[in-house]
Amino acid sequence: MPEQTVTQWTRPQWDQYIQQVNDSVTYPEISSHQPLRPAFPTITYTCPVCLYTQSGIDLVQSENGETFTATWRDCEHRVSVPIVDEIPPPSFLHDPVLTARFHCPRHCSWSYDEFPSLEPAAPIRLRARAQASTLTEALAGVTQEDITAAITTAADERDRAFRARLKDAYARHYAQAHPGITAPTPAAP
Structure with a gap:
């Protein structure tokens, strides 16, 4: 697959995307009638370019530390996001x-x-x-x-x-x- 171009995003765009990912996390049903088994939430990432749902996303910080690049694993679409030093919520x-x-x-x-x-x-x-x-x-x-x-x-x-x-x-x-x-x-x- 040819290397994808990097789309520039603002930090609010990235934060909104991550909030949507967090909102879409599905948790397994736990029943008292079944033996206890390890259960993990299912996290999926929908690429905003091709809308393909994927199981992973890779984040790489730039050498100068001012941006990071997010790459969706299956389709390899990428976005570059500025790192904004804000005090995160506790x-x-x-x-x-x-x-x-x-x-x-x-x-x-x-x-x-x-x-x-x-x-x-x-x-x-x-x-x-x-x-x-x-x-x-x-x-x-x-x-x-x-x-x-x-x-x-x-x-x-x-x-x-x-x-x-x-x-x-x-x-x-x-x-x-x-x-x-x-x-x-x-x-x-």
Whole structure:
């Protein structure tokens, strides 16, 4: 078969294709009436050029590390996709506490863990009357809007602190493991 030309894709096109592949994964039926057998999900890749369904796709990173090429195994159609260093969504572990694990977008073995379930809640600050003798009197002038604004302010402070920790962790990792490459920063909320 003659070598196929390489089609240029944007990163959002690639991400959409991979999401469609993930959505099409079929899982085997498990029945309590049959002996337990190893069961594996079926993953198929449909070539976007010829629409032929295949069992595999090969990914090869370019020498300069700025792109990778995806080649569908049976038809050999290829696409080139830019590598965008974005902080990928975390994987979540629940053992023994909720852990958000962030991985390096360059696919090295590094990861950074955040423990949102262990983070202390920020205090909610409300305006209160100082001369009151009871809590009800002190908070008499507080409205639902005041409470909502106080909760939002506390959440924004926690979010800023989290993003600063994440940005710092990626900056330290890139300086050590990927020098000369700009570290990704957290996406804007």
